[in-house]
Amino acid sequence: MRNSMSRRALGALGAGLLGAPALPGRAAASTWPDRTVTLVVPFTPGGASDTLARVISQHFPRFANGQTLVVENRPGAGGLVSGGYVAGQRPDGNILLMADIGANAIGKELNPRLGYDPMAAFTPIIQLVNLPAVLFAHPSVPERSVQEVIAKAMASPDSYTYASAGVGNGSHLFMALLCRRAGVSMVHVPYRSGSEIVTSVLRGETQLGFPSLSSALQQLKAGSIRAIAMGNPGGSPAMPGLPPVSDTLPGFDIAVWYGVAAPADVAPELAQRINEVFGAVVALDEVRDGVFRTQAGQVVGGSPADFGRFLQREYDTWTPVIREGGIRTE
Structure with missing residues (x-):
């Protein structure tokens, strides 16, 4: 599976050494888009990925021949519903996916059926943002x-219970990786969103959480929950x-991320054109400032090949965690 990604995504996108295939996009790259583009978001409205998509849609026409970017929410199965939908579309750049860890890196490991x-069904376009994650606790936790x-x-x-936004969600995998690296075990309690993680710990239903910083920042600043470390x-x-986990577990480096696939x-040529449009949008000062202000995040950018290599690293990082932990969504 991993080799197919290297052949199809990295080789073709990085240098084009094998020659451009006779597929929609080669002749149309310079004029893309010539119609409305749809960006499919794997989660419900109001979350981090949806918020980012709608900010991008506001500025998209400026760099995209005046064309509109429509945000379409298709939640379900931790991103796999949207992933399956976009994977089956024509490769003409008119239907794109707000990429995330589930739909674009580890879905097959979470659900073999x-x-x-995910490592062969998409063309990587661009990594948009990294959102820092924070390990926090209920105030009653003495550690x-x-x-x-x-x-x-x-x-x-x-002895510890921790909340996540669902089986196989990043907030689950982050804690599973910490436990694996430290050689300890904790009790996992899955919920459905980052906000529910915070609510669970606030109420004392669970003791720990490891979601995106943006989902917990308000309560952390209010002192309702206590930060332990950055991811x-x-x-x-x-x-x-706030110290990072890597001070205790060297090499520990995680974040919530989103991109376009x-x-x-x-x-x-078409992949590069799409990359340039989205890259121009997220390079705007107002977008960068907004990502930091609302989500404490950082714009990444880079080439299609950069994003492809990043996805491969994500697969390599999380696959052993999923397999050894017996984590499944089926």
Whole structure:
């Protein structure tokens, strides 16, 4: 599965050494888009990915021949409903996917009966943003550092409960990776969204959570829940001074991310054109500032090949966590 991605996505998009295929897009790249473009979002309105998509849609016509970007929400199965839909569309750039970890990297591992292979069914276009994740606790939890949490979990296996936004969601995998790296076990309690993680910990139904910082920032600043560590080594200016998990577990580096993907076999010239349009939108100061202000996130950008390599790294990182943890959504 992984080799097919390297052949189809990286080779074709990165250098075009094999020659451009006779598919829609080669001749039309310079004029794309010539009609309304649909960006399919795998989650319900109001979440981080939907908010980002709608910000992009506001500025899209400026760089896209005046054409409109329509946001279409197709939630379900942790992103796999949207992924399956877009994977079956024509590779002409008119229907695109707001890419995320489930639909575009690990879906086949979570559900072996999935009708498409995420590592072969898409053309990577661009990585849009990284949103930092934060490990936090209910105020009654006495442990205040990752070291103390690990020590408690080692001494009393399964003594902690943690909330996630669903089986196989990033907030589940982030904690599963921490447990795997530390050699400890905790009890997983799945919910349906990042806001429900925060509510669960607030109410004391669970003790820990590891969602995107944006979903927990308001309650963290209010002191209703207590931050323990950031998921990425660089931390976040929104939580100055909060240490990263990597201080205790070297190499630990996670984030919530979103990008744009198209159906497989988009011609390299068209993929590059789509990349340039979305890249121009997220490079706008008002978009960058908005991503940070509303979601404490950072715009990434880069080439289609850059995004393809990133997806491969995500697959390589999370596949052993999923397999060894027996994590399934089927």
